[in-house]
Amino acid sequence: MNALAERFAQKMQHAGLEALSTTGAVSTIAVEPSSQTATSSSATTIVTADRAHPLVSTASLECNPLPLHKQIEQFSGAVQSTFAANGTAQGRPCKLVLLPLFLLPGVHVMEDIPQEIALAQQALGDAIEIELRPAIGSHPGLHRLVTECMAAQPVEAWILLSHGSRRANGNQPVEALAERLGALTAYWSVAPSLELRLQELSQLGMRNVGILPYFLFAGGITDAIAQTVETLSQQFPTLKLHLAPTLAASSELTDLLVDLAQDEGRR
Numbered sequence: 001m002n003a004l005a006e007r008f009a010q011k012m013q014h015a016g017l018e019a020l021s022t023t024g025a026v027s028t029i030a031v032e033p034s035s036q037t038a039t040s041s042s043a044t045t046i047v048t049a050d051r052a053h054p055l056v057s058t059a060s061l062e063c064n065p066l067p068l069h070k071q072i073e074q075f076s077g078a079v080q081s082t083f084a085a086n087g088t089a090q091g092r093p094c095k096l097v098l099l100p101l102f103l104l105p106g107v108h109v110m111e112d113i114p115q116e117i118a119l120a121q122q123a124l125g126d127a128i129e130i131e132l133r134p135a136i137g138s139h140p141g142l143h144r145l146v147t148e149c150m151a152a153q154p155v156e157a158w159i160l161l162s163h164g165s166r167r168a169n170g171n172q173p174v175e176a177l178a179e180r181l182g183a184l185t186a187y188w189s190v191a192p193s194l195e196l197r198l199q200e201l202s203q204l205g206m207r208n209v210g211i212l213p214y215f216l217f218a219g220g221i222t223d224a225i226a227q228t229v230e231t232l233s234q235q236f237p238t239l240k241l242h243l244a245p246t247l248a249a250s251s252e253l254t255d256l257l258v259d260l261a262q263d264e265g266r267r
Helices: 002-015 068-086 107-127 142-151 172-181 194-203 220-235 251-261
Strands: 026-034 055-062 094-100 128-132 157-162 184-187 208-213 240-243
Touching: 055 068, 055 107, 068 094, 068 107, 068 128, 094 107, 094 251, 107 128, 142 172, 142 208, 142 251, 157 172, 157 194, 172 184, 184 194, 194 208, 194 220, 208 220, 220 240
Parallel strands: 026 055, 026 094, 094 128, 157 184, 157 208, 208 240
Antiparallel strands: none
């Protein structure tokens, strides 16, 4: 997670801030589901660029001693101190852009994060302007990243395995992506399950099946998925299962975050 924040800060330096700087000084905070989902520590880290570029930090919605609104307030304090020291804000409010590192428009994205932002905005007043950008899962460029992951392993069928959302229409983006990819969908927390999909493919006579975990980072769930795939390999001995890696903190993923930060990811 911190590696992604560092990549993002570096690329924002090269991208320029004209699209973001109309309301004064700008800073960015990337919000991930949980501090336990990343392979490296995701305790809040501020990546400081020079005065012409944004501060970048990370925050977690869960598994953090502080609730998200308090993390936002804490980072905002550092932002105000930094920009006050170098005169960047020039009396105007600082803009804080939040980039949700979520692939699905579930409860966290549609309800929890906006509620936390409202609490933070109430506490901060007019000194900080908080703007919530679309979740990374809304970026059309994710199709290219997933396609590249699939191309590395030729198989007869692919299963796009997502966490899944119980929110109405919350899984629609995954279904649409899978349809474009010619893949089946399966979910970790809702139906249809990976086991059911493998049973269907086994009955169709498939032999080589790829499983792509639709997650940004490795963590507890992806470890559990790997264990489950090993168990299912024994349950379906006629199937050769190929478990692909997660999308990870690649340069290409960072480019998508820069697009969203500049409000270009959905244009």
